[in-house]
Each structure stands twice: as structure tokens, then as C-alpha cells.
Amino acid sequence: MSGTLRPEEQTGPAVVLDVQGVHKRFDEHPVLRGIDLTVGRHEVVVLIGASGSGKSTLLKTINLLEQVDDGRILLHGADGAAEDITDPRADADRVRARIGVVFQHYNLFPHMNVLDNVTLAARKVFRTSRAEAERTGLALLERIGLGDKAKEYPDRLSGGQQQRVAIARAIATDPELLLLDEITSALDPQLVGEVLDLVRELKAAGSTIVMATHEMSFARRVADRVVYLKDGVIIESGPPQQIFERPERAETAAFLQRLR
Ligand code: ADP
């Protein structure tokens, strides 16, 4: 809880997420080796790096799906109060309710219709009444152009529509932070655009987003900051112009060169 933090660590409303010296090993294999990453409110941070570099693991530690071995992660509320979410005493369900997550593979509940998927967390975690949750959920579905799909089951939707519903579900409880892990990499190429357009709209609406992607052109256009991860280490971090046009580190240049 915030009581464990010194006053100078209460960095105020400008910061949402503060990852400090995070290490993670699987068996004896180090996957994150001292990650430091601060994410500002309304900032869009895009993680790039080869497969296996640790992007998903980093996102999972932030969402408490993986425990850190060392270091800690602070989540700051809009009031500036910080909570050490890696403290074993932190309430994982409550932390996850403050962080929306979408993964590569559509993780909609197949036995629930679209509206029930979108409203589930509000109803179960926040105890919002069904009527109110459905009002909010329908408005959200209208906003993403899927109002007419509210009563459909996920398998009746295209992959792009399913990912848009997954995003709607992730933002339905108004989280402070949105984590997106390769959300377009399982999609047919013609469906990628509609999902990325939605991410762009969320950014315009002020969402704070940490996103792993292979879509470099999207990263270039939408990221406020690009973070290049290699073997569990942040090699370089900076605005897209720096990373893509004038990388300061030879390893960053080499990685981008290989993608061309
Ligand atoms: P990325 O998302 O950048 O492709 P990951 O974070 O998925 O990278 O994986 C980083 C490394 O950690 C890889 O070597 C992967 O095999 C390993 N890894 C990830 N999750 C586990 C796990 N649950 N158990 C063992 N090894 C894992």
C-alpha cells in the first residue's frame, strides 16, 4: 500500500506507472534484467524487440500475472497517490481492475455474448448494477462501431471485431492504464487497420497505454515513446523520430535494419 512509500516517491498525477529495477527469471533463465520504465499520464509507450526479448513478460509483471524476482512496480492514482503493486500485500484483483489488458489471442469468453463480455468486470468487480453496466457497455460498443453486435457471441465476429470488443472490455471499467500485447499479430492483414484505428482513438481520448507491437509504422505514428528491449534489457528509449531515424545505439539500428 502507499503507506510503504516515502514522500519523495509520491511523484504526483503526471506519472501513472513506475517500473523500478525489475528482474524476472524463468527457471535459471533471466528474462527481465533490471527494467526501469516510467510512464506518464496520457502517454503511449510502445515496446519493440525481437521475439523472446521479454515484452510479454514485462506486461505480465505489470498486470501481476507474473511475480517479479527483484525490483518493484508502482501504480499512481489520478490523485498522485502511489501503490507498490508488487508488494505481496497488494490486492491483485483490485490492481487488475485499474489496469486494462488485451492479449494477442482474443480472450473473449466464448459462452457470453459481446455485451456480457464487456460488462462482466463492472458487474463482478465493481458491483455495478446490470442495467447501469449495460448502459455504459452499449454506449462503448456504439462508440467503437459495434453497437449492433451486442447480443452476438464472439465466434460470430471477425477477428478484428473480436479484438475491438476485447479492447472495449478492457476499458469498460475506465482503467488508469491499458496494456496491449501484440493485439494485431493474429489478425488477417486487412483487419489490422480497424484495431489500430481504435488504439489511435483511445490515445486521442487521453488513455495511458503500454503496448508491445511488431507494427513499426504504427509505432512510428502513434507512440510518444518507443522502448527497444533486447534480452530483457532496455537498450534505448526515446521518441519515435530518435528510435527510427537517429537511433543512438548500434543495437537499435541493427534490429531495425533486420526488419527492412
Ligand atoms: P516477447 O514477448 O518479447 O516475445 P516473452 O516475454 O514472451 O518475450 O519471453 C521472454 C523469454 O521468456 C522467452 O525466452 C520465453 O521463452 C521465456 N518465457 C516466457 N514465459 C515463460 C514461462 N512461463 N516459463 C518459462 N519461460 C518463459
Ligand code: MG
Ligand atoms: Mg510477446
